[in-house]
Amino acid sequence: MLQYTVYADLNCPFCYALHEQLHEFGLLPQVDWRLVEHAPDIAIYNKTAENQAELASDVFVVRSRVPHIDVALPQRRSDSHFANLCVIQAAEHDLEKSIKLRHLLYRALWIDGLDIADVPVIYDCLIAAGLPAEVTIEEAQENLLAQWQKSWEDGNFNLRIPVICSSDGRTSLGLPSPDDLKAFFKGEEISTLEIRGEVKTKPLQQTIAIYCDHNIENIWPLIASLRNDYNILLPSNLSELKQLLHKDHPALLMLSTENQWDSMFSLCRDVTSNQDELSIPVAFINQENDDQRELEAYNAGASDFMYLTRPAAVLQSRIQILMQMKQSQDKLARSARIDGLTQVNNRREFDRSIDAEWRRAQRSKRNLVLLMLDVDHFKSFNDQYGHLAGDGCLRTIAQAIKKTVKRAEDSVYRYGGEEFAVILPESTLEGAKILAEKVRANIEALQIKHLNAGDKKIVTVSIGIASCKPSEDICPNDLIEQTDRALYKAKELGRNRVILNT
Template identity: 50%
Template sequence: MLQYVIYADLNCPFCYAMQEQLHAMDLLEQVDWRLIEHAPDISVFNATPESQAELASEVFTVRSRAPQVQVALPPLRSDSRFAILCVIAAREIDEVKALDLLTNLYRALWIEGKDISSTAVIYDCIVEAGLPGELSIEESHELCLQNWQQQWERGSYNLRIPVLTTDNDERTLLGLPSQEHISAFFGGEQPPGPVGSFDQCHGRDQQTIAFYGHDGVQSIWNVIASVREDYNILLPASIQELRGMLNKPGETPDLILLNSINHWQQMLADTTEIVHQASENHTPVALVGDMLSDADEIKVYETGAADYLVKDRANGILKARIRTLLLLKRSHDLLERAARIDGLTQIYNRREFERSLEVEWLRGQRSKQPLSLIMLDVDHFKDYNDHYGHLTGDGCLQHVATAITESVKRAQDMVCRFGGEEFVVLLPETDQHGAEVLAEKIRKTVEDLAIAHAKSSAAECVTISLGIASLNPAENSSPRDLIQIADEALYKAKNNGRNCVAS
């Protein structure tokens, strides 16, 4: 048995970079590779702007942290399940050639940009590794993947990858470490720095299902049992507790399944109310029970319920129906997020800024408190893009957005991407002095990132220029005035040599 274990996914660039570093250090064969799916539903969401932005950010980080590793941004993050099963099957034939297949698949995706969910691509990688062109995928291989998946999910890794650990979990490296850390780890030493301090990928959070039955949940336990391994399960003790969950931001279940045996009419009435309450969060509500007549099933849909599940159907059918409802919920969430969030930087977009500005302006008119705005721009960003490339430019904007967000501590303050390399920070109940203090903090935080910028006349690293405006909405002015004053102050900062704050 190998002394070291690694949990990794083929479609994670951090895992790919780890594999390349171990390969370069001639350590690959000393590690038991346990491949898992860190985002099993990636094929559903890999084309969304959010997923693409996240992928670009991860590739940028790998290039920054492991510059010796060749990596390119693929068109999509491939589904990895079938490729993983092929690696598991190859291990039974030849361990060394299975590692070659692993390397081939990683490089096909992360260097050549190929789709490793394609059977043609997988076939080419298999043949190149010297393995039989037709690998037989058996049930035992599925069980092996399931076992590794459970080990990773139940480990103390917080659903992060890659994970390099000893076979007894005594020592662990979480994330993408440097070669120095890897050498120390394999040398039996505790690497310097806290565990988990390295760049890493995390699994998609499990969705949550709330089951409630007026007569308890024993009669639908087979339904709960069929999905309890795949989703978080909530069992509210009362209908009031279930309604309370819908009123708690961040704790709302993704799906509500209701059941009743002896209180059918009451359940229909409760369903109508819960559907109305859950609609604000686009949470689907469905009923579970015995086979119904067409007339009774129509009554279920008249409550607004999304579906009716017959509890005694085959587990595969129940799971498929539940998965469809949860995909509907996730799609609504993604659409709502896309309307408010900038796809690249993952902060609020201009549309959401303009909406919030109107709201805060009206609130300021009532409270007679000042409203401040910081408008900032990345210095010489066109030159940065031309010199380093657009992918690196995208990564730069992401790091700047993160630095701004980390500098802004109050919950009511709002960081938005205004357009291109321009950002705004909306500060309710903040006067000119308070805005100046925060603006200088943001400027210094971005400068401290020390992102090299060879084409800047302001500094040797990436910097920003900031303009400040502060008005009292209760006086004779408008939101447009606030934006115009901040914009004029920003140009003043640029004329003053950039990398400074002006008002």
């Protein structure tokens, strides 16, 4: 039987998620689980805003990748050195109980939010694992831990956590998907570094971004009351916050300050005045009742102003109301931007998106690529088969386009009638052509019968592509016109083809 070595950190939520999955699949007995420390000096800097932001981001990623694994945001990572030594010492006496101890330590940190550097926490885990409560650490255990650390640091792993090495030479870096993990333990090669799929056995949780410009321990009781029900993100500075708002689209932004009220009110105004792009409600958190600050917050566009002196249940209820309002607003916004027939974005949303992506491309000085697709001979299809069949044809084609266009930043639109558009931010003409050819081929492969459509007797599409680097000298309409000319040329040259406007 193949044997496996895992290098993993008790302080890492990705390692915890891997351990949970191997436990669920009954694979832990096949594993030599070697505990290492991703950041041995964690005790020095684990209270910094940057480290807390990184921790919250890691938990957020784990939850989105493997949502069937329960994981809660702890207040901070622990100094895991002594806990590691306890697991090593336990393994010398009873391997099965040492595995249980490791399992309990992971859960103490990543579910209960306890500090596994605390002796009482380790004591409770030892007792629960059926091990003696008194632990004597000797030089042999210290040497073994140091040996594991050196093997991981010297290995060709790019200091990735976690790492799985098989006895036949295969390596998995990072957190595999459940399917990839099972495949790896069956002897298959899998993709490393990136997860290939997600198992969504429960709905993804809504996300709350909390920006605190002072010691976060002052508001930690509130965060602790929310962390099981919501994803929590803790940006460490304003620049990181602004990136997070555009990238992760939290459902709520909560702001806490002690002395920088003017800056926080200004930030609130920026967010709430930009609802077309962000649409994020803002709530303030304050230690005590302050009518003047509360009034200023509402004048800046805040949706709520909360006092930490109120009972936790009251604060949770108010946050829940804000989240429900956000969900309702999102549903209304979605109905306004989705084409009722094809269930892709409508023309109104295209006009809004092309302007927004144009401005974003101007700021980043990156290319913006546009595809326009037209269903060939669609009028004759409607004439021959009827409008109900025509509607069904458009729905099928729209979903085929949507399934082919997979990048999260790319978006599909019904531009009008039988014409569709795809916006590809930060892409290249070469990449866009490959994608367009896939779209064209996938629609052709649908084999939708159309006897008046030329030699093939099936429904096909023609596609035009154009690219530009937005500047003040041109506007989005210039890009649309270039793409339209390429589409017209594709029609002129015989249809069912892709043409670039170069």
